[in-house]
Amino acid sequence: MAIDEELFKECLRRWTSGVTIVTSRSGDEIHGMTVSAFSSVSADPPLVLVCANRKSKTHAMIAESGIFNVHVLAEGQRELSNRFASTKLEGSRFDTVNYQMGRLGAPVIHGVLAVLECKLVSMHEEGSHTIYIGHVEHAETSDAAPLVYYQGAYRELSLS
Numbered sequence: 001m002a003i004d005e006e007l008f009k010e011c012l013r014r015w016t017s018g019v020t021i022v023t024s025r026s027g028d029e030i031h032g033m034t035v036s037a038f039s040s041v042s043a044d045p046p047l048v049l050v051c052a053n054r055k056s057k058t059h060a061m062i063a064e065s066g067i068f069n070v071h072v073l074a075e076g077q078r079e080l081s082n083r084f085a086s087t088k089l090e091g092s093r094f095d096t097v098n099y100q101m102g103r104l105g106a107p108v109i110h111g112v113l114a115v116l117e118c119k120l121v122s123m124h125e126e127g128s129h130t131i132y133i134g135h136v137e138h139a140e141t142s143d144a145a146p147l148v149y150y151q152g153a154y155r156e157l158s159l160s
């Protein structure tokens with residue numbers, strides 16, 4: 001028996017996560033979306049996963065290209081997160097954003113906390129989403145506090 005959908009959502013709202021932007025590229029087209037369903041899978045080999053709604057454009061692009069970059073957002077990047085979640089800005093998300101093409105060919109956004117450039121190694125369709133597992137080929141970090149997501153709102157971590 002399935003649990004009540006609202007109860008399910010209430011449980012998940014109580015899970016604290018970071019916020020990422022996942023980018024990809026297919027031919028001349030670049031794209032990306034905000035993703036909180038990100039996790040490490042394995043350290044050796046270095047694997048991570050992102051969970052993408054099958055209706056999203058980013059989902060289709062990752063399946064097609066086999067590459068994706070994960071950007072861990074820093075505090076102060078709420079607007080960037082909203083920008084990459086906005087359907088209104090779907091065609092112009094990169095317009096005001098500093099980025100360059102990464103080593104695997106997908107966009108790397110500047111000024112984030114960490115970037116992981118991934119090659120797709122497997123995908124698992126479950127429910128409305130696909131779990132994409134990527135092998136991390138290149139990575140970089142910077143030092144700042146993270147952007148946090150909890151109870152449907154952005155938070156800042158008080159580092160003590």
Ligand SMILES: Cc1cc2nc3c(=O)[nH]c(=O)nc-3n(C[C@H](O)[C@H](O)[C@H](O)COP(=O)(O)O)c2cc1C
Pocket residue numbers: 019032033034035036037038051052053055056057058059081082084085086087090149
């Ligand atoms: C904080 C936050 C977290 C999100 N996490 C996810 C996620 O983990 N997976 C997902 O498919 N969509 C997630 N979304 C929704 C997508 O960012 C949104 O639907 C986006 O418009 C999809 O873009 P696209 O269809 O242009 O690829 C999240 C949105 C926000 C604001």
